[in-house]
Amino acid sequence: MSEEATLLRDQPLRIGISTRALFDLEEEHSVFVKDGVQAYAALQRQRESTLIGKGTGFEVVERLLDLNEPNEKPYVEVILLSQNSPDLSLRAFTSIEAYKLGIKNGSFTSGRSLGPYIPAWEVDLFLSNEAIDVQAAISAGAAAARLGVVPKERQEIRPGEVRIAFDGDAVVFSPESDMIFRDQGLQAFLDHERANATKPMAGGPFGNFLKKLSRLRRIYMNDEGVSRVRVAIVTARNAPAHARVVHTLRAWGTPADEAHFVGFWNKAPILKAFGAHIFFDDQEKHVLGASAVVPAGHVPGPHQPDEPIIPAA
Numbered sequence: 045m046s047e048e049a050t051l052l053r054d055q056p057l058r059i060g061i062s063t064r065a066l067f068d069l070e071e072e073h074s075v076f077v078k079d080g081v082q083a084y085a086a087l088q089r090q091r092e093s094t095l096i097g098k099g100t101g102f103e104v105v106e107r108l109l110d111l112n113e114p115n116e117k118p119y120v121e122v123i124l125l126s127q128n129s130p131d132l133s134l135r136a137f138t139s140i141e142a143y144k145l146g147i148k149n150g151s152f153t154s155g156r157s158l159g160p161y162i163p164a165w166e167v168d169l170f171l172s173n174e175a176i177d178v179q180a181a182i183s184a185g186a187a188a189a190r191l192g193v194v195p196k197e198r199q200e201i202r203p204g205e206v207r208i209a210f211d212g213d214a215v216v217f218s219p220e221s222d223m224i225f226r227d228q229g230l231q232a233f234l235d236h237e238r239a240n241a242t243k244p245m246a247g248g249p250f251g252n253f254l255k256k257l258s259r260l261r262r263i264y265m266n267d268e269g270v271s272r273v274r275v276a277i278v279t280a281r282n283a284p285a286h287a288r289v290v291h292t293l294r295a296w297g298t299p300a301d302e303a304h305f306v307g308f309w310n311k312a313p314i315l316k317a318f319g320a321h322i323f324f325d326d327q328e329k330h331v332l333g334a335s336a337v338v339p340a341g342h343v344p345g346p347h348q349p350d351e352p353i354i355p356a357a
């Protein structure tokens with residue numbers, strides 16, 4: 045067994061996911077919003093033996109779990125984290141069993157915050173539809189994103205492969221350069237990035253997650269340099285600001301399989317072409333655009349929704 049495999053089996057990539065992020069529970073949630081918790085609980089019990097549809101985070105979780113090897117310690121563990129009551133966990137785990145997902149653990153808190161359970165489960169990434177739970181996970185030190193809707197269209201991607209795409213600044217990388225652009229303007233940003241082109245950026249909220257994911261990527265790298273875990277960076281940076289992205293990934297030992305320096309171009313068609321099973325961005329407009337064609341998650345960051353981002357040079 046390789047050293048990489050041993051390290052990851054000792055400290056697996058741990059993903060926490062809410063029931064609404066894993067499954068399509070929008071109809072039930074609308075009952076909760078409209079009629080309250082008792083009506084919601086009654087509906088869930090009524091449907092206890094009914095299979096739940098697949099949610100926005102389902103496919104990426106399924107594909108990551110499929111990387112685990114039978115009868116071996118897992119590389120990836122998924123923890124179900126929910127503010128539902130323990131009574132309502134029955135339907136979720138019945139559906140998990142029906143889909144043959146390797147999820148065995150979870151916490152159900154009957155409406156209490158999930159925040160304290162993020163470090164308790166040593167979660168590396170938390171996915172939820174609820175902004176308050178996402179913020180609690182971030183405060184607990186985990187990478188976290190609020191998922192959008194299930195895409196209406198999905199193309200078939202080869203089995204056995206998982207494709208994950210990230211925005212750069214304020215997601216994988218720190219927001220330092222974003223702040224220079226915001227406070228000092230485009231020319232100051234370009235001058236700073238040229239001067240620091242070979243200086244690695246500090247890690248952002250998803251920096252540590254990318255590093256751990258890259259370990260999984262290397263485990264599944266074949267002799268032709270192709271891995272079952274495919275990573276893409278899709279960023280509004282373009283030349284000359286692109287150089288620092290490449291040098292940072294090289295210094296971290298986390299090279300991307302693909303990098304797309306899109307400038308003003310819409311990210312959605314690029315992500316569709318890549319076939320992302322999930323995409324993370326700190327700009328809500330990019331998440332909304334992407335969510336029509338790929339599963340997408342909003343990473344809370346330093347920008348307001350209407351605030352400018354680093355544009356094309």
